[in-house]
Amino acid sequence: MLVYAVDVGTTNLKVVLYDDQLRRLGIASAPAVYARDGARVEFDPEQLFDTVLDLIGQCAANCDDIARHEAVIAITGQAESLVINDQRGTPVRPGMSWLDDRAIAEAAELAERFGTDYAFAVTGQPYPSATWPAAKLRWLERHEPETLASARSVLMIKDDLIRRFTGTTVGEITTRGFTYFWDVSNGMYWHEMLDFCSIPGGSLPEVVPAGTDVGQVSEDVVTRLPGASGYRVNVGALDHFCAMVGTGSYADGIVSESAGTVLSLSLLDHEWTFNPDRKVSFHSGLRPGDTVLFNGVDGGGAALEWFRRHGLADMSYDELEQRLRSREYREPPIFLPYLTGVNPPDYFPDAKGAFLNLDLGHDQIDMAFAVEEGIAHLLRRNVEYLSPEPAHGMVSTGGGAASAFWNQLKADVCGVDVLVPDEHEATCRGAAVLALVASGKLNRLEDANQLHAPATVRYRPSRTEQRQARYRLFADCLRRLYQS
Template sequence: MLIYAVDLGTTNLKVVLYDEELRRLATAAASVDYDRDGVRVEFDPRRILSAVLDLIGRCASEVDTSGQDAVIALTGQAESLVLTDGRGDAVRAGMSWLDDRATTEAAELEQRFGVDEAFAVTGEPAASATWPAAKLRWLLAHEPESLRRTRSVSMIKDDLVRRLVGTPIGEVTTRGFTYLWDVRAGRYWSDMVEHCGIASTMLPEVVPAGTDVGRVTDEVAALLPPAAGYRVNIGALDHFCAMAGTGSYVEGSVSESAGTVLSVSALQRDWRFDPARRVSFHRGLSDGDTVLFNASDTGGIALEWFRAQALGGMPYADLETALADRVLADPPLFLPYLSGISPPDFLPRAKGAFVDLDLSHDRIDLAYAVEEGIAHLVRRNVEYLDPAARELVSTGGGAASAYLTQLKSDVCGVEVIVPDELEATCRGAAALALRAAGRIDSLDDVAALNAPRSTRYRPRAGGIDRAARYDRFAGALHRLYGE
C-alpha cells in the first residue's frame, strides 16, 4: 500500500509519498498561483487538481508503483471558498482565506447574531473576513448573480475531493472554520446558512476525519501513475494532522506551528464548553475528541519585519550568533501585536510597541526583545489552551532557530520538542489513511513507525528573572491597549 499525502498549503502544494511503515519515499512541491489586487486574493480551482496530479506523478517517477494499492490522503488549509454550478464548473474564481474583502460583512455577522451566541455555536471567538460565511455575505451584496448560479458551496479541500471522486465531501475538523457549522451539535447552523443566502443542500456532506470516501473516478484514474487502484482519504486540517505526525496528539502536549503565522493546538478529551473561556474549539481526529486552537497573525512575521527594517536583512545565522554572544543586562520589552487583534487577548486597539528603551540599547537588544516578545505571546497562548501543559512540540520555520526555541522553553517554563520532520502535516495525513485501512489501531501507534528524531530544549535556571519580565510584558500590554 502506497500513500500520497497531499498538503493544500496556502503558499505551496505538496505531495509526499509514503509506504505502510511511514517511510518517506518521495516528495514534490509547487507554488500556488494567486490573482491579487489589494485585498482581493483569488485562485483557479481547476489548477489545484492538475497541480496535485502532476506532483503525484513526479513522486511516482521515483518508485515502482505498479500493482500496488494507493491512497490519496488529503490535508491542508480550510477556509478558501469555491462555488460551482450544476455541471460542477466553477461559477467564479476561488476566494482564498487571505482575501480580506469581507471585513464589513464579518462585523455585520457579529452584530446580527451576537459574538457570544456565535462563539457558542461556531467555536470561533470572533467573526472574520477569513470565514466563508463572511465571504458569502459579501457575494450576496456585490455579486448576487454568482450566488444565483451556485449549486454547491465548498472549501478548497471539499472541492478537490469532488474532482477526485465525483462528489464534494467535507470533514469535521475543517467545519469550524466556516462560521456555518454548529460544532457541538455536529450540523450546519441553519440560521447562519439562510442569512448567507444559500441553502443547506448546497453544502457538502460532512464525515469524520480520516474517512475513506471512495475510489477516484475513471477520468482521474486515467491521469494517475500505474497502480492496482486509487482511493481517497479525506484526512483532516493541516494543524491537526501535524499533531498526529509529530506525536503531539496527546493530552498535556501543545503543538506549535512556528511560521509566519503563530498557531497552537491542544487535544482535550474531557472538554466542556465554557463561555468565559474564549478559545477556538473544534472536533478532533477521533470520536469524542476536541482540539483547542488559537492562531495569531503576529508570529514569525514580527521577526522578519524587524530583520528587514532594522537589521538590513541580516542573515538569520548571523543574528543567532550575535544574540548568543550578547550578555543581557536589562533589555527592552516588545509587544508583538503588529497585526492588531491576537488571541488570547483579543484587544482591538493593540499595536506593536517597544517598552523600557534607553540610550544603552542597540539593535541587537531590540532583536532580542522581538524574539522574547514572540516567546511571551507563545506563553500566553499555551497557558490559555492548557495551563497544565508539560511540553510544547514546535514545527515550522521558526523551530529551526535554536536560540528562539530555547528562549520559548525558558519563557514558557516547559520542555520544547523540535522533531526532525519537515513534513509533519503530510505524515499525519498518511497516518490517518493507515488507521482507516486497519494498518494501525490508533494514532498512538504512529510513534512506532519510523518516528523522527527530536531535539529537546529544557528551561534553564538562573539568569534573567523570566516571571518578572513576563509580568512586565502583560502589564504593559493591558496598560497601553487594554479596554
C-alpha cells in the first residue's frame, strides 16, 4: 500500500509519497497561487486541484513498481478557506482564502448579534474574525446575494478537494471548529448562525470523523493519476493536528509548537471542560471524545522576519544565528512582539509592538536577541495558559525550529524541554499515519512512533533567576502599557 499525503498549505501545496512502513519515497511542492486586491485574497479551486494532481504525478515519477500497489490519497492542510459551487459542482465565484480580510465589519456584527461568550461556548472560538467562513458568508449575503442564491454546496478547501477526487461531498470534523457555524460540543451545525448568514439549506456537507476513508477515486480522475491497482481517498485532518501525530506529540501534556510565520500551539487535553474565562480555542480531536486546544499567535515568526528585513538589512538567518551565539548579553532591550495587535492569551485590544529599555550601548544584534526573546516570552504566556498544569515537554516544528540558539532560548524561558524532530514533513507524515490506521496497517496512532521515527534533538531548560527576572520585566511592561 502507498499513501500520497496531500498538504494544502497557505504558502505551498505539497505531496509526499510514503509506503506502508512510513518510508518517504517521493516529495513535490508548488507555491499556492492567489489573486490579491487590498483585503481580498482569492484562489481558483480548479487550478488548485490541477496542481495537486500534477504534484502526485511528480512524486511517482522517480519511484519504481508503484502500479501494482493500492494507493490512498490522504488530505490535510488549512481549514477556513471557502469554496462555493453550483449544482454542477462548478465554482460560483473564486475561492476565498482564510487570508481574505474583507469581512471585518461582518465579524463585528456576529459578535453584536450573538455575544462573544455565547458564541465561544458553541463554536470553540473565543472571538469572531473575518477569517471564519461565517463572516465571509454574511459578507456575501450583503454584497453578492446572487452568489448564495446559486450555491448548492458551501465547502471548505479540503472538502472541495475530496469532492473533486471522489464525487462525494463530506466534511472532516477537525476543520469544522474553524467555521464559526459548528457546534463543537454537540457535534452539529449551529442553525442560528446558519440562518443569520443565509447559508442555503442542504448546502453544507455531512461531517465524518478524522481519518475516514470515503471511497474510491472517480474514474475520470484516475485517468489523470499515476498507475495503481486502485485509489481511495482518506479525509485526513487539520494540518496542525496531523503534525502532532507526525512528531509523536499527540499525547496528554505535550505541547506542539509550529514555529512558522504564525506561532501555533496545540495540546491534547482529556481533562478539558469548558470554562468561559479560559479563552482557548477548543476542537474535536482525531479520536471520538478527544479535545484539542489550539492557539494561533500572529506575533510569532512574522515579527522576527520583519526585523530581519528592516533592522538587519536582510541578513541571512545563518549569519544571524552565528552572531547571536558569539556574544554575551547583559541587559538587552525588551521587545513586545505585538506588531499585528491583539494576540492570545491577553487579547489586549490596543497592543502594539515596542522596544523598551533601549540605550546607546545597544546595537542591532542586541535588538535581534530581544525580538527572539520577546517571542519566547509570548510563547511562555501561551504555553502556561494552554496548559495550567506544567507541560511534560514541547515539540517544535516549522522554520523557527531550525535555530538551535532560539530553541535553547525557548527552553530556558518556558522552563520545559524543547524537542525538535528531524522531520520537515510532519504534517504529511501524520496524514499518512491516519490513512494507515484506517486501512488496518496500524492499530493505533501511537504505533507510528515505531516506524522510521525521525531523530530528535532535545534542548533542556536552564531556569536562572536572571531569566525569570527578564520574564517578569516583560510581563510588567506589557501590563503597564496595554492592560486597561
